[in-house]
Amino acid sequence: MYWIALVVAGCFEVLGVYHLKKVADKQWKSIIFLALSFAISFSLLSFAMTDIAMGTAYAIWTGIGTVGAAIVGMVVFNEPREWKRLVCIALILGAAIGLKLIS
Numbered sequence: 001m002y003w004i005a006l007v008v009a010g011c012f013e014v015l016g017v018y019h020l021k022k023v024a025d026k027q028w029k030s031i032i033f034l035a036l037s038f039a040i041s042f043s044l045l046s047f048a049m050t051d052i053a054m055g056t057a058y059a060i061w062t063g064i065g066t067v068g069a070a071i072v073g074m075v076v077f078n079e080p081r082e083w084k085r086l087v088c089i090a091l092i093l094g095a096a097i098g099l100k101l102i103s
Helices: 004-025 031-047 056-078 085-103
Strands: none
Touching: 004 031, 004 056, 031 056, 056 085
């Protein structure tokens, strides 16, 4: 249950970053969605930390957020899809999986 909450928290983190980009593009109605997404994300992260070690939970949460934001940026906002970026994303994902395996 705690791991599911952590993954969902990471997904809401990605959603919050998506809306952050929309706010940066002067779409002010996205502020409400940004605040709601981050509030849900932080709440679920806090819940997950009741059973998962803080360092592990935070690293996985930020990893999901980083990888997810990079992928959303590439798919939705046409950011560069260079092989170097993809390798770095794979390294972040691998580190998050490694933390889960040793936790």
